[in-house]
Amino acid sequence: MKLEADLHTHTIASGHAYSTVKELVDAAQEKGLQMIGITDHGPQMSGAPGLDHFWNTHVWPRQVNGVQILRGVEANILDTEGSLDVPDEILERLDIVLAGFHGGTGYIGSTVEENTKAMVAVLQKPLVHIITHPGNPQYPIDYERVVLAAQEYGKALEINNSTFMGIRPQSYEPCLKIATLAREYGVSVAVNSDVHICYQVGDCPLALEIIHKAGNERSSVLNTSAVLVQEFLARHGRHII
Numbered sequence: 001m002k003l004e005a006d007l008h009t010h011t012i013a014s015g016h017a018y019s020t021v022k023e024l025v026d027a028a029q030e031k032g033l034q035m036i037g038i039t040d041h042g043p044q045m046s047g048a049p050g051l052d053h054f055w056n057t058h059v060w061p062r063q064v065n066g067v068q069i070l071r072g073v074e075a076n077i078l079d080t081e082g083s084l085d086v087p088d089e090i091l092e093r094l095d096i097v098l099a100g101f102h103g104g105t106g107y108i109g110s111t112v113e114e115n116t117k118a119m120v121a122v123l124q125k126p127l128v129h130i131i132t133h134p135g136n137p138q139y140p141i142d143y144e145r146v147v148l149a150a151q152e153y154g155k156a157l158e159i160n161n162s163t164f165m166g167i168r169p170q171s172y173e174p175c176l177k178i179a180t181l182a183r184e185y186g187v188s189v190a191v192n193s194d195v196h197i198c199y200q201v202g203d204c205p206l207a208l209e210i211i212h213k214a215g216n217e218r219s220s221v222l223n224t225s226a227v228l229v230q231e232f233l234a235r236h237g238r239h240i241i
């Protein structure tokens with residue numbers, strides 16, 4: 001399965017990533033991608049940029065050398081009510097909003113019930129499009145409830161390739177479970193690299209292995225097509241030119 005887009009990447013602005021916007025976009029072009037989502041961490045993460053960084057992303061070109069650039073964020077989920085560390089007035093300015101749990105960002109909650117409640121609340125937010133690494137076993141969730149919420153609100157769940165590169169290797173089985181449930185319930189998944197350096201942009205071999213094992217159709221993997229991504233975002237009021 002070939003990917004036309006990578007919707008989750010980080011630049012030097014994240015504080016612990018190593019490439020610029022230009023380096024990511026150039027690498028995306030070299031890999032034959034048609035679209036890249038640049039989604040630095042929300043401000044609660046140590047070293048992450050302030051809100052002005054996200055506010056000002058409108059200066060980015062829409063397209064460079066045939067690669068469409070989505071102005072994005074990976075916001076941090078802060079509590080069981082689904083509060084995020086980026087206010088709505090900033091999220092409204094962005095093309096794509098990812099949200100996920102991250103250590104050291106002040107999230108209060110630890111049980112399956114609390115994590116599930118938080119994730120469902122985030123899925124319910126009209127301004128959020130994709131939940132990042134829901135298969136992270138550090139934040140166990142009720143997979144079925146989360147997949148059903150994604151179905152109800154028309155959102156996508158991420159199968160994150162960086163997860164398997166040493167950060168969270170125990171994510172394999174949870175991700176397989178999520179991909180399988182997503183197939184059963186007709187929920188879209190996004191297969192993303194979550195790269196923190198440009199060289200592996202768009203490379204998602206282990207995440208794609210999970211998709212293959214779970215039997216998800218190509219059409220249910222959002223970023224196999226830039227058009228599918230555009231249509232998905234348009235359903236959430238984001239008309240990307």
Ligand SMILES: [Zn+2]
Binds near residue numbers: 010014016
């Ligand atoms: Zn990061």
Ligand SMILES: [Zn+2]
Binds near residue numbers: 133
């Ligand atoms: Zn993340």
